[in-house]
Amino acid sequence: xxxxxxxxxxxxxxxxxxxxxxxxxxxxxxxxxxxxxxxxxxxxxxxxxxxxxxxxxxxxxxxxxxxxxxxxxxxxxxxxxxxxxxxxxxxxx
Numbered sequence: 536x537x538x539x540x541x542x543x544x545x546x547x548x549x550x551x552x553x554x555x556x557x558x559x560x561x562x563x564x565x566x567x568x569x570x571x572x573x574x575x576x577x578x579x580x581x582x583x584x585x586x587x588x589x590x591x592x593x594x595x596x597x598x599x600x601x602x603x604x605x606x607x608x609x610x611x612x613x614x615x616x617x618x619x620x621x622x623x624x625x626x627x628x
Contacts, residue, residue: 572596
């Protein structure tokens with residue numbers, strides 16, 4: 536099991552490498568998505584969308600993928616809307 540600091544470091548690398556796609560199935564993010572970060576059954580760190588949410592057995596992070604740059608007004612608006620509606624545990628899906 537990774538400690539919190541190590542997990543966040545690995546997750547950051549995973550997100551940087553797969554910033555526009557699911558790190559499990561590699562499906563491209565073509566629209567704004569809720570994202571989930573955590574460990575799969577093999578202990579690998581992933582950042583996934585709902586397509587692979589069921590593979591995450593230990594969720595430690597949630598986030599969003601926006602289609603606009605976050606440092607713009609539209610990007611900030613989109614990120615806020617996504618975060619406000621994030622299912623976090625995906626139980627409503």
